[in-house]
């Protein structure tokens with residue numbers, strides 16, 4: 313059953329032992345510790361990549377960095393023509409960028425701030441309380457950790473996180489987060505993401521509910537938010553800024569993100585990395601792999617990464633909408649390319665997520681498990 317019960321579940325600490333110790337040791341022995349157990353105003357530096365990309369498309373307002381902007385109010389309350397324009401903006405943004413900002417979204421700054429504050433409390437709560445969740449595997453309802461998944465990357469990235477499954481019920485790390493704030497934030501962002509899913513569907517020339525139905529978004533969703541991350545210093549690839557999170561696309565359908573005023577999210581566009589600087593109050597929206605699959609590759613899950621290196625701690629709050637764990641996601645047949653068919657085969661979302669979350673992050677490599685491999689035709693001679 314996929315229903316929001318309203319009442320957050322106080323998830324008891326999982327009962328296992330060794331990996332917790334291993335992870336704590338890694339965190340503590342890191343020469344640039346990523347204070348999973350965040351203390352004080354640690355530095356999480358964002359390295360600015362000069363962005364000269366112009367916003368050439370008049371239909372999509374220029375945010376100052378060329379990142380498309382969608383007027384959410386026009387999308388849900390606009391008159392017919394305004395709404396149609398907003399749907400076209402969503403489609404254009406998904407096609408050209410896989411990334412956009414949402415303004416006039418109606419989510420109050422008070423709620424966003426309360427959620428951020430609650431997350432700060434979580435990170436600064438006693439390490440023994442967080443340690444209980446540290447060894448959790450990729451599909452655990454609550455996970456706290458550093459790096460991407462320390463079991464495979466050794467916590468080499470400068471990032472601390474907490475991840476919670478938030479739908480159909482919110483799983484709360486007991487005692488660590490203000491459950492009523494997290495519940496309201498999860499429900500609010502889920503509604504916003506479902507409206508965006510409708511617009512995405514329409515922008516593909518489909519009925520508004522078609523994509524959600526194909527992915528079983530509506531009936532259930534591990535609307536999951538890897539919540540905030542904060543860190544300091546970090547590992548590096550040669551010539552690349554210190555990374556909080558390496559280049560990847562998201563495993564879900566759509567991701568909604570806001571940060572605490574400290575930049576660090578970079579998006580890959582036009583062959584370059586661009587620093588994503590938000591308009592005041594805006595959310596970022598990131599197209600994920602399930603959108604790429606269901607749209608038969610018309611819209612792509614966009615590569616993005618988080619860099620570190622500024623003076624202030626950076627936190628980002630991430631809400632993701634995804635299919636039911638047992639939904640088999642495949643392209644909507646109406647979107648088959650003439651003469652070429654489907655680009656992806658059906659993959660159960662649980663398997664996809666587990667695969668992406670339990671291996672080292674490597675760009676868009678995870679998507680290969682769903683890609684239809686076509687034999688290369690031998691030339692006639």
Ligand SMILES: O=C(O)CCC(=O)C(=O)O
Pocket residue numbers: 538541557562569571576577616617618628630
């Ligand atoms: O911290 C950020 O801005 C990016 C986070 C992110 O990409 C993720 O959690 O998937």
Ligand SMILES: [Fe+2]
Pocket residue numbers: 560561562616
């Ligand atoms: Fe991401």
